[in-house]
Amino acid sequence: MPALIDTNISLSRWPFRRLPGDETSDLVRLLRKQGVTEAWAGSFDGLFHRDIAGVNARLAAECRTSGKGVLVPFGSVNPMLPGWEEDLRRCHSEHHMPGIRLHPNYHGYDLQHPEFARLLDLAGENKLIVQIALSMEDERTHHPLMPVPHVDPAPLKDLLLARPALKVQLINVFRSLSLAQLEMFSGLPDLFVDIAMLEGVGGIEELLEKIPVNRILFGSHFPFFHFQSALLKLDESDLGWFQREAITSQNAITLKK
Amino acid sequence: MSHRPDESADLNFYLTRRQWLATSGALAAGLTLSTSSLPAAEPETPLELGPPAKFEIWDQHCHLSGVEGKTAGERMDNLLKYADRLNIAKLVIYMGWPFATNPSAEELLRQNNQVLEAIKGREDRVLSYVYVSPEHLETSLAEIRRCIADGPMVGVKLWVAGRATDDAVDKIVEEATRLKAVIFQHTWIKTTGNLPGESTPLDVVALAKRHPSARLICGHAGGNWELGIRAIRAYPQIKLGIAGSDPTNGLVEMAVRELGADRVIYGSDAGGRSFASQLAKVYGANINDVEKQLIFADNLKAMLAPILRTKGVAS
Numbered sequence A: 001m002p003a004l005i006d007t008n009i010s011l012s013r014w015p016f017r018r019l020p021g022d023e024t025s026d027l028v029r030l031l032r033k034q035g036v037t038e039a040w041a042g043s044f045d046g047l048f049h050r051d052i053a054g055v056n057a058r059l060a061a062e063c064r065t066s067g068k069g070v071l072v073p074f075g076s077v078n079p080m081l082p083g084w085e086e087d088l089r090r091c092h093s094e095h096h097m098p099g100i101r102l103h104p105n106y107h108g109y110d111l112q113h114p115e116f117a118r119l120l121d122l123a124g125e126n127k128l129i130v131q132i133a134l135s136m137e138d139e140r141t142h143h144p145l146m147p148v149p150h151v152d153p154a155p156l157k158d159l160l161l162a163r164p165a166l167k168v169q170l171i172n173v174f175r176s177l178s179l180a181q182l183e184m185f186s187g188l189p190d191l192f193v194d195i196a197m198l199e200g201v202g203g204i205e206e207l208l209e210k211i212p213v214n215r216i217l218f219g220s221h222f223p224f225f226h227f228q229s230a231l232l233k234l235d236e237s238d239l240g241w242f243q244r245e246a247i248t249s250q251n252a253i254t255l256k257k
Numbered sequence B: 001m002s003h004r005p006d007e008s009a010d011l012n013f014y015l016t017r018r019q020w021l022a023t024s025g026a027l028a029a030g031l032t033l034s035t036s037s038l039p040a041a042e043p044e045t046p047l048e049l050g051p052p053a054k055f056e057i058w059d060q061h062c063h064l065s066g067v068e069g070k071t072a073g074e075r076m077d078n079l080l081k082y083a084d085r086l087n088i089a090k091l092v093i094y095m096g097w098p099f100a101t102n103p104s105a106e107e108l109l110r111q112n113n114q115v116l117e118a119i120k121g122r123e124d125r126v127l128s129y130v131y132v133s134p135e136h137l138e139t140s141l142a143e144i145r146r147c148i149a150d151g152p153m154v155g156v157k158l159w160v161a162g163r164a165t166d167d168a169v170d171k172i173v174e175e176a177t178r179l180k181a182v183i184f185q186h187t188w189i190k191t192t193g194n195l196p197g198e199s200t201p202l203d204v205v206a207l208a209k210r211h212p213s214a215r216l217i218c219g220h221a222g223g224n225w226e227l228g229i230r231a232i233r234a235y236p237q238i239k240l241g242i243a244g245s246d247p248t249n250g251l252v253e254m255a256v257r258e259l260g261a262d263r264v265i266y267g268s269d270a271g272g273r274s275f276a277s278q279l280a281k282v283y284g285a286n287i288n289d290v291e292k293q294l295i296f297a298d299n300l301k302a303m304l305a306p307i308l309r310t311k312g313v314a315s
């Protein structure tokens, strides 16, 4: 079976509705059925819970006990919480996670915040992949009491130029950022994007006109989105075997090395 | 062309609505198609999309915007190229380019001409609706005459120039209904606030009450679909269009649970949207294959059958 690495899934509960697949056993079964060999799992609990250490401990345990060798935990870190450095330490030292997932908009900071720069430094020192979710859902469908602006990734350019060894992946990119705006990140070899929120006919073909294939990762945003959305995008665009393999597995393998 | 619907009949997965009606014990027992007593199939995959296809797919919601091409014909061929890769048999298109939320009378004509040009010679693959606006009632009625009564189009598209509660919409709906045309009304309930002329599903309900025989499709499931589905629930005459929103897990399941699979209609909103993301809403839903086939094509075919017959085409 060819490798298929989904870099963008979440465990636990979306706060505003139950999702088919939000029980870990169902989620793993559905992913395996689709041919997923590895899935990088954050936790929906990381959006609002303030006991992030508890969130990450549960995430790590869930991946270990119910992940069937497929789930790889990516813990949440909220640099607006007191003592967030300890959460980050536990992610790499205790839970042996390859990376962390950030939700700057749900945690109430923009990317110019000095704590964010410190977080990038600490993540870099510990060789953690940093996933930044630019959105979780369409702004037009937010709960009316909970409108959350998308993350503006523009400040990342200078931050990453100053940290050439740091590996950053943007997930749920394209409601916040247009394809044309991606050009601002040209020349940053270690910035990756996923395809979960890529829209338009032949979206991956369009994306390939903007960034090289080795920067694109398969990500579904399952179970909030249907997994098949990302999967079918591989067929909607005319991809050669090399491009397909890069997007579905090789780039993720290289990133995680 | 990669889609070969004739061959798909060989697959035991594939049942036409008629075949299913003939064989279903549930129906023989007098249950309706929307019954949830049908065995719920798990989303079966890996998806096998190569021909022959498991499902026949008609896409109720496509545009000439968001796809490359200098001419309408080039844009249409490009759209079909992507549709072929995902085994979509037929596309319904409306509106030309660039998108105009409040088009002038001249602009309506120009965009309808673009659509007429796009479908020419591709009638086996493409159907179309006429773009009208309550802001230009006389032109809209004349366009319905030119494009539907005297032309090849089979429905009307109402977008965001004025709400479905506008008096002028009554005249448009009356005329479209007289011609057996489908009426597609864009709807959203945006957390961020609707445009002044943007209808909600409740506006479509008001329209349905005034025009009980109108063939209405409530577009985008109201965007916030948990609200949109509830709004139209009590009005079986209104079908739910599921195109043009993120591929959010649970939409189709709730729609089938609350409305029945025979009221849900697949569409994409391509070229602005990906065919892939929108197909996933149906492929990925935890409903059975008979329900999926209704949503993918059979419900739309049933809606269009009367007007297609007036044009001498069997759906």
Ligand SMILES: [Zn+2]
Residues within 6 Å of the ligand: B061, B063, B244, B269
């Ligand atoms: Zn549309």
